Amino acid sequence: MDLFAHLATGFGVALTPDNFLYCLLGATFGTLVGVLPGIGPLTTIAMLLPLTFKMTPVASLIMLSGIYYGAHHAGSTTAIMLNTPGDPSSIVICLDGHPMARQGRAGPALCISAIGSFFAGSFGVLLMALFSPPLASVALRFAAPEYTSLVLVALIATVVLARGRFLLNIGMSLLGLLLGTVGTDIESGTMRFTFGSPNLADGINFIIIAVGVFAFAELIANLGRGRAAAAPPAPLRSLLPRWSDLAASWKPILRGTALGSALGLLPGTGPMVSSFAAYSLERQLATDRSRFGNGAIEGVAGPEAANNAAAITHFIPMLTLGIPAGAAMALMLGAMLVQGIAPGPGMISEHPDVFWGLLASMWLGNLMLLVLNLPLVGVWIKLLSLPYRILVPAILIFCCIGVYSVNNAAFDVMLAAGFGVLGYAFSVLRCQPMPLIVGFILGPVLEQNMRRALLLSRGDLTVFVTRPISLTLLVMAVCLLGWAAYSMRPGRDG
Amino acid sequence: MKPVIRDSGGFVAGLLFLSVGVGAIGIASGYRVGSALHMGPGYFPVVLGVLLVLVGAASVVRALSVTVMGGERVAWRPVLVIGAAVAVFALAIDRIGLVPTVFISALLACMAGRKPRVVESCVTAAVLSVMAAGIFYYGLKLPFSLF
Numbered sequence: 001m002d003l004f005a006h007l008a009t010g011f012g013v014a015l016t017p018d019n020f021l022y023c024l025l026g027a028t029f030g031t032l033v034g035v036l037p038g039i040g041p042l043t044t045i046a047m048l049l050p051l052t053f054k055m056t057p058v059a060s061l062i063m064l065s066g067i068y069y070g071a072h073h074a075g076s077t078t079a080i081m082l083n084t085p086g087d088p089s090s091i092v093i094c095l096d097g098h099p100m101a102r103q104g105r106a107g108p109a110l111c112i113s114a115i116g117s118f119f120a121g122s123f124g125v126l127l128m129a130l131f132s133p134p135l136a137s138v139a140l141r142f143a144a145p146e147y148t149s150l151v152l153v154a155l156i157a158t159v160v161l162a163r164g165r166f167l168l169n170i171g172m173s174l175l176g177l178l179l180g181t182v183g184t185d186i187e188s189g190t191m192r193f194t195f196g197s198p199n200l201a202d203g204i205n206f207i208i209i210a211v212g213v214f215a216f217a218e219l220i221a222n223l224g225r226g227r228a229a230a231a232p233p234a235p236l237r238s239l240l241p242r243w244s245d246l247a248a249s250w251k252p253i254l255r256g257t258a259l260g261s262a263l264g265l266l267p268g269t270g271p272m273v274s275s276f277a278a279y280s281l282e283r284q285l286a287t288d289r290s291r292f293g294n295g296a297i298e299g300v301a302g303p304e305a306a307n308n309a310a311a312i313t314h315f316i317p318m319l320t321l322g323i324p325a326g327a328a329m330a331l332m333l334g335a336m337l338v339q340g341i342a343p344g345p346g347m348i349s350e351h352p353d354v355f356w357g358l359l360a361s362m363w364l365g366n367l368m369l370l371v372l373n374l375p376l377v378g379v380w381i382k383l384l385s386l387p388y389r390i391l392v393p394a395i396l397i398f399c400c401i402g403v404y405s406v407n408n409a410a411f412d413v414m415l416a417a418g419f420g421v422l423g424y425a426f427s428v429l430r431c432q433p434m435p436l437i438v439g440f441i442l443g444p445v446l447e448q449n450m451r452r453a454l455l456l457s458r459g460d461l462t463v464f465v466t467r468p469i470s471l472t473l474l475v476m477a478v479c480l481l482g483w484a485a486y487s488m489r490p491g492r493d494g
Numbered sequence: 495m496k497p498v499i500r501d502s503g504g505f506v507a508g509l510l511f512l513s514v515g516v517g518a519i520g521i522a523s524g525y526r527v528g529s530a531l532h533m534g535p536g537y538f539p540v541v542l543g544v545l546l547v548l549v550g551a552a553s554v555v556r557a558l559s560v561t562v563m564g565g566e567r568v569a570w571r572p573v574l575v576i577g578a579a580v581a582v583f584a585l586a587i588d589r590i591g592l593v594p595t596v597f598i599s600a601l602l603a604c605m606a607g608r609k610p611r612v613v614e615s616c617v618t619a620a621v622l623s624v625m626a627a628g629i630f631y632y633g634l635k636l637p638f639s640l641f
Contacts, residue, residue, distance in 0.1 A: 188526065
């Protein structure tokens, strides 16, 4: 069968010493930052992006994705042990994971969450292997009008489904699209919004925005909030769960995996929404709801599985359609562009080694995390005693050098400082940066396809509604907007 | 009755969107806008600008009627100090080389917290300068001058 041949290629790529090392490195880095509060997966990806440009495309994607799912795994460790979520998607793990730890059952909680994560991650990888190629081959038949509509749906879904307020999300998305137009217009050669500066002629490098908005702004926001002292770590006795724990967990793990796999595909939702959805699902289904919040193992198993399944299926739209489903995927997409790989439906057939190698490495990485996380819990917990005031200059310097080294341009670093301050202003105004970065990445795709579509149709706008696939996509977009407008009706904080 | 701003975050964000939108329309209409058949370089930005103005205006109007609880206070010290630390890096890196730049910039970054500790900050900055030289100059061989 084709699939096995592809998987064999993939494992062949992922198991070369170099790539295996980068996978291990990525997973370890991811775990490290997942454990440290205040440095999320986005900050780390932004911080380490410039370093990956010297690697081969496969190696850089393997390492970046390792960081991403590693951080998702590890966030729950601190949630259980210290009641401090390492990243937003593990907030919900605190609710029942930490009470379990307080009752002396930290081991079973960690173990069940690791097993659930591994199962969900493997299932996500399987889904990706089965469904990405057919999805991509359908999308390969998309012409400019379909692609325009697809990008529109993705942008609207991002705006509607993302956290935060609808109007502000639209504004952020538009701002991102506008930032994407800065630089030389490909078709006419006109300089747009460069204010006469040659530094802007090639547009704004997405790393500058990523580092500014996700690293510098995060630093400022964290310093401004001040940090509540973390709870003392819960005692860790036996790691092994009882049979009754396993019996209570397997169904939530299955349900969480299914829910997370589905939600991970939608733009704007992703791991965090999935883990919250899985938690409320488990609570709904429970016979005795009062156990929730007091150390119910279902409340750990379900969300943890959902979170990790979503973290993997999140990749599918990015790899098959070139549509990033969230901020982290937008950063990945940017990294691919820098590496000279055009994301989109052609990616799997043009670069099979990249796609299948990445896929195989994700499964290997999940296996590594199972090994890394459980026995080393003690080591990760120790890391938390590293004070944030020492991390601040280290992150800042690392980011500055990274941004500078992309083009050896001090101008870029100055621009990143500006985006940092702007990003902090957004967080004070409660504007989500996610729609901005997705808009920035998709902006040029939207403009080019729209121009091409209208050129082919001789300026006839009906081209978007007379082609069935395009029409279907636009109907979806209208439905999403209608739903958003409905939930924004007076009396509710839309 | 005087209009009351009930949601200052939405109000300020709306004004921001409005002004960026107006600016974009102003600048982009100087490029060739063209028609739907032959979109010029100005077409897409002008459309975005118009949409931004609409969203900004809606957001401002809404901020006058919807009350939003809470809101974050601006942390001026971290904004200024972190911003300055990055800006100093940008200004210094081409002039005085990697090691002094990292030292000054890291030292500044240490001052962003509430109660900076002088000795600890100096040690951190020194260690970071050595590490930066080790990793990026000797390790990755990036084209920096050390001093």
